[in-house]
Amino acid sequence: MIQKLFKYTLIAIFFANASFGQININEEKIEKKHDASLIIKTEIITGAEQFEIYFPKIQGKRVGVVTNQTGITNGTKIIGKKSCNEKTGMGTCAIFEQISIVDFLIENGINVKKIFSPEHGFRGDADAGETVKSGKDIKTGLPIVSLYGKNKKPTQAQFADLDVILFDIQDVGARFYTYISTLHYVMETAAETGKKVIVLDRPNPNGHYVDGPVLKNGYESFVGMHPVPVVYGMTIGEYALMINGEGWLANKVKSDLEVIPLKHYTRESTYSLPVKPSPNLPNDLSINLYPSTCFFEAINGSEGRGTDKPFQVYGSPYIKNMSYKFTPKPNSGAKNPRFNGEICYGEDLSESPYLAEINLSWLIKAHQNYEGKEPFWIKQSGKYWIDVLAGTDQLRKQIDQGVSAEEIKASWQEDLKEFKKVRAKYLLYN
Structure with a gap:
């Protein structure tokens, strides 16, 4: 056990690229007997x-x-090598199993x-x-x-x-x-x-x-x-x-x-997850859009489950005036997706810029263009699911009343300010 732990410790010292989420903070060229071009790269x-x-x-x-x-x-176990400097292609780093x-x-x-x-x-x-x-x-x-x-x-x-x-x-x-x-x-x-x-x-x-x-x-x-x-x-x-x-x-x-705690991490660090955290969050874009597009689980529509773009598209058979369309079908992440086999009309968000805030404009647009016989908001166990996801009934009521995204977001600010005061006591990273 001691010998194994010592071996792992050497690897931790000499290969700081043990994380698969990539962030360049520091590079140091070192001399090594068999590979003079080895670069040690400090990553998360x-x-x-x-x-x-x-x-x-x-x-x-x-x-x-x-x-x-x-x-x-x-x-x-080293299973390969890669370029340490992705921009220049210089240096080689080990890839571990x-x-x-x-x-x-x-x-x-x-x-x-x-x-x-x-x-x-x-x-x-x-x-x-x-x-x-x-x-x-x-x-x-x-x-x-x-x-x-x-x-x-x-x-x-x-x-x-x-x-x-x-x-x-x-x-x-x-x-x-x-x-x-x-x-x-x-x-x-x-x-x-x-x-x-x-x-x-x-x-x-x-x-x-x-x-x-x-x-x-x-x-x-x-x-x-x-x-x-x-x-x-x-x-x-x-x-x-x-x-x-x-x-x-x-x-x-x-x-x-x-x-x-993590090493070499800040809140602005870019980090690409090495493994999808759940079946319908397959890539960085879906993860970035998720806080905004998960609200579509609460409407009489689809958030893209049963497609190759879950949480990157939204739509409904009852949304009008939108040209983008998709048809949910069973797949490995959704055995029985909502509106299975039905054409849904909505938007493709897969080319959206990287978000640093929740986007409400998509949900509001879907609400404005909805013409279904059934209500826009769905209920589960007698509760509006949007209220459960939002943690309040205010968002639903504001959208129903035609309040703009800017005004809705302004209504959150006092509570966010108070939360950040609480949050500050527990932060480990800048």
Whole structure:
């Protein structure tokens, strides 16, 4: 174990390009016996890649791992080389094999007892909202406990044979993306059972801005548990600190929490996710548009599930005066998409510029051009789904009343100002 850890430490020192999200901060040419052109490139290093920090904290402990397909790190196996300087093509850097954090821990003698999986499952291939069953991982034989469906909060019995919980999931920085709700419940059960939680931090691809309505009392749900805006501009590690610090866990219990922070990350860092975080967020554009286009889940229309551009198009059979059209069909990310086989009219947003704020103009335009017999806004369990996603009924009412996007966004500003004061206490990065 010591020899393996030493080998990994050498790799961490000599290959700072261990992260697959690319950001050039510094380049240093070094002399090496067999490769004088090797360039060391300083890039974002995730919490998972800093094993030299968290291994001593879990060595000899019974470990539960909360993760999915995004919980990856790099093994010692070099599978190729790449240009270190993408602009000039100069220098070569090693490309390491990506492996699951679970496999990495087991390979290094860590006593992993079980895996906990969030929405979409351990391998990340379940549809949004689909019940994820518990089971067994074929590769490792470890039990997988689903934290989606009826068992969103792990039971105390499920934590009874564990000493520490390792949390490693890639977030996308939108309040209605349920991984932060899973984080909340994991921290809550850990606090109730006296178990330590270690969050391996990862970058937020939408961490460069804060926007949207702040969730109001009475609108809490699994797609919005806390009084935060739709886009909160924090990494999942920072968010964990805020959950703990603001007393949001049941009965204001405090989790024994530690965050393994990122290296070389700022809120303006560009970061391309190495693995899609869920089936319908396949690329950087869909992730960037998601905080704006997820609102289309709340209308009698489609947000592009069942196409090759999920969250990058929107439409409905009942939207008029728009020429772009698409037809949702079953695919790997949507087994039964809304309006399956029907022509939807709307807009293709795949050429949109990179967003640094929520775009409401698309939702307002769809509302203005809607001519369906059924209401524009859909209900689930007797509630307007837009109210659940927005965390308030104000957005729906404003759009119904014809309020402009500028006026709607102006109405958020006081709440955003107060949230940023709270948020500032927990920020780990500039």
